[in-house]
Amino acid sequence: MRQKLAKFMYGRNGSDELSKLLSIVAVILLIISMYCGTAVRSTLFLVAVSAIIYTYFRVFSKNTAARRRENAKYLEQKRRVKSRFRLRRDMWKxxxxxxxxxxxxxxxxxxxxxxxxxxxxxxxxxxxxxxxxx
Ligand SMILES: [Zn+2]
Incomplete structure (x- = not known):
């Protein structure tokens, strides 16, 4: 079973930082949607399901170069936001x-x-x- 999975995942992108974020966002959206009205709920549900589908697409994708580029873009964005927060914190201190x-x-x-x-x-x-x- 384990070998079968390893064989299936060979050459595929697998989980990365971006797919982890996407799945967390999807779960949060699903939880929020439970407390919303019908119209908002169905929209949030659709967005969450799309995020999950996109996450699986990225994890099983064989175009690892493109997936790595997306992940690198995300990590760069994350680094920027983090450093902006750090600067604000230092300025305040x-x-x-x-x-x-x-x-x-x-x-x-x-x-x-x-x-x-x-x-x-x-x-x-x-x-x-x-x-x-x-
Ligand atoms: Zn200058």
């Missing part, structure tokens, strides 16, 4: 000692010590200089 500015040229977040008056800030990323009161 350091709000008493530092002031944060966005670079007018590249949009990078720059940290400068508070209470230094009007200073010239040079972006570490692109080298743009601008003046701000801290």
């Amino acid at each position: 350091q709000r008493k000692e530092y002031k944060f500015f966005k670079c007018p040229s590249c949009g990078a977040t720059l940290r400068v010590p508070k209470g230094k008056g009007r200073i010239r800030i040079v972006c570490k990323k692109c080298g743009t200089a601008f003046e701000k009161k801290t």
Whole structure:
């Protein structure tokens, strides 16, 4: 039985981070749908079933290159969201000692010590200089 499954899964994508997320989202949608009215319930149910079908399609897919690209895209997106949250958390923690500015040229977040008056800030990323009161 185990060997049969291994043979069946050979050359297939299998489970990855994206399929794990999709199946979790599907289960959450199914649970939410139980507490909704008929119209919303059927829509949520349809979306959840679609997510499950798509998850199985991805797990059993033999086009591993395409599935890997999708997964990599998802992981990159996840990393971005995580780092944005980390930045916000750090900004909040350091709000008493530092002031944060966005670079007018590249949009990078720059940290400068508070209470230094009007200073010239040079972006570490692109080298743009601008003046701000801290
Ligand atoms: Zn910049």
